[in-house]
Amino acid sequence: MPESLNSMLRCPNCKNSHLEGSASGQTSNCKDCGASFSIQDGVVDLLPGVKFDRSVSQFFMEFSPVVRIYESKWWRRSSVATFLLKISFDQECEAILKAAGLKGKGDLLDLACGPGIYTRPMARKLSRGRVIGLDISFPMLRQAAANAEKENLKNILFIRANAMELPFADSSFGCVNCTGALHLFPDARQVTxxxxxxxxxxxxxxxxxxxxxxxxxxxxxxxxLDRIMGIRSFTPGDLESMLLPHEFSRFQVLHDQGLFMVMSAARG
Ligand SMILES: C[S@@+](CC[C@H](N)C(=O)[O-])C[C@H]1O[C@@H](n2cnc3c(N)ncnc32)[C@H](O)[C@@H]1O
Incomplete structure (x- = not known):
């Protein structure tokens, strides 16, 4: 684990910012409380043994066949998805990358990164710093790490953690991206x-x-959607009202049609 991350990562056990990689490279250890977290298949697991209630939609996010096809034209890039969302993945990605304004942003968090469909394009665009891909699904993260390895991208670190309690020190990132996931969290307000x-x-x-x-x-x-799949729905106004108390401004609605909305905002 890169040394530059030591002061950024918070130990989920004692909440101090003193996690560091071991000499073997197979664990990440807390200097304060001694807790140890495994690094497996390129993923730092900060939720060892933690059990969660899974909604139907989250069950699919952990199901290997779905994980394997997730980025393909059978799921996220499918014409059915484009029809329902009224935006293709490539159009969404272009709008998000432009709004993120990655130049000179430093470290970036791809929150609920799945198999890294945004993590990799963002890592390729980042002029300095690195992308942290965070997700709760180990199968998704394992696939994400393998995809990044295949493309020889070295400025990415994958972490298994819960979006509801981010394992990072305050003000760690110049940009946070959270695509296709806010509707899956048990409490979107807590995540914002x-x-x-x-x-x-x-x-x-x-x-x-x-x-x-x-x-x-x-x-x-x-x-x-909520009752059957555990998927919540938002309007751009809902998001604005969640973000306004945290000093967000410069809201931009990039897409608001069909089943999907795409937005950006800036802090301060
Ligand atoms: C539909 S995928 C989105 C993947 C990718 N960001 C995209 O734009 O296609 C949703 C992801 O959210 C993750 N997720 C759901 N609840 C989470 C939580 N509480 N903390 C972290 N990740 C979570 C799932 O495991 C899944 O990989």
Missing amino acids: REVARVLAPKGTFTISAVRRGPGKAGQVRAFF
Whole structure:
């Protein structure tokens, strides 16, 4: 684990910022409380043995066949997804990368990175610093680490942790990206609080999430998505109201149609 991360990573056990890689490279240890976390298949696991309730949608995020096809034209890049979201993955990615304004941003957090579909393009664009890909799903992270390895990208670190309690010191990142995931978190408000805490002043936050459509039809769709799949829905206004108390401004709605909305905001 790179030494420059020692002061940024918080130990999930004692909450101090003193995690460092061991000489063997197979564990990350806390200098304060002695807790040890394994580094397996290129992933630092900060949630060893922690059990979670899984929604139906999260079950799929841990299911190997889905993980394998996630980035392909059978899932995130499928024409069905483009039809439902009213935006193709490539269009979404272009809008997000532009809004993130990665030049000179320092370290970046790709929150709920999945197999790294955004982590890698962001790592390629970053002029300095590194991208931390964080997810709760070990199968997704293992795939993400293998994908990054294949592309020989050295400025990425993958961490298994919970978005609800980010294992980073305050103001650690110049940019946080959270795409396709806000609707899966048990408490999106808590996650936005955590994002605000780890984002440096003037840092950018880019988001794509399931959109709550207008009128009765939108309400009915949101109700069933939530009850059956555990997927919550948002309007750009919902997101703005979650972010405003944390001094976010410069809100930009980049897409707001079909099943998806894409937004960006800046802190301070
Ligand atoms: C649909 S994928 C999104 C992947 C990628 N960011 C994208 O834009 O396609 C959602 C990801 O959120 C992760 N996730 C769900 N709940 C989480 C949590 N509480 N903490 C961290 N990751 C979580 C899932 O494991 C999954 O990999």
